[in-house]
Amino acid sequence: MPSPHGTSRLYSMEVDAEINAVRFRWTGQPTGEEFRYGANQLLEFVRSRAVAGLIVDARNVxxxxxxxxxxxxxxxxxxxxxxxxxxxxxxxEDDLIARTEMEALNERFRQAETAPLFFPTDAPADARKWIAERDRSTTSLYHIGQYLSSLQLFSFS
Structure with missing residues (x-):
């Protein structure tokens, strides 16, 4: 799928190896098409990194x-x-509309069959701290599975 005009300027993303997370930041207001394109680019980025955490900075949306x-x-x-x-x-953003939208989104994720834990906040430092605490306190089954499969304990040849 080609990039909608100007989309790459609407977001940035990087790995924060210290907390095993990807940080994604919207730098402008995306249209519906740009939103989906950026989200899908983020998904591909996450798939290629095998991280447990994701921080999305949506203050510009x-x-x-x-x-x-x-x-x-x-x-x-x-x-x-x-x-x-x-x-x-x-x-x-630290305003009533953004908080209300995030609370509604949080409720939707709680009701979803498959969704990561969700933490809305208006403070970037709190987001990073929350992800870091999760990363230190839990070794995920997904990552244990990835590790065990990399050991190749069994051979089927």
């Missing part, structure tokens, strides 16, 4: 289209969970 939120909950988040992400922290 003033509103989400309802259809984009539905897609995020129903289609995208289960794919993120399947990629091994167990914890998602979202940094939002």
């Amino acid at each position: 003033t509103a989400h289209q309802r259809s984009s939120i539905e897609w995020l909950v129903r289609e995208w988040m289960p794919e993120v969970a399947a990629a091994g992400v167990e914890y998602v922290a979202v940094v939002h």
Whole structure:
């Protein structure tokens, strides 16, 4: 899928190896198409990194289209969970609209069959701390499975 015009300037992403997470930051307000494209680029990035945590800085996003939120909950988040992400922290603006939207999104994730733990906050430092605490306190079954399969204890040849 080709990039919608200007999309690459709307976000940045990097690995934070210290906390086993990917940090993704929206740098501008995406359209619905740009939102899905950026989210799918993030999904591919996460799949190639095998990280347990994801921090999304959405402070530059003033509103989400309802259809984009539905897609995020129903289609995208289960794919993120399947990629091994167990914890998602979202940094939002410190205002009533953003808090209300994040609380509704948090409730949707709690009801979803397959979704990582979700932590909305208006403080980037709190998001990073929350992910770091999860990474230190839990060794995921996914990562144990990845490790055991890498040992090749059994040979079927």
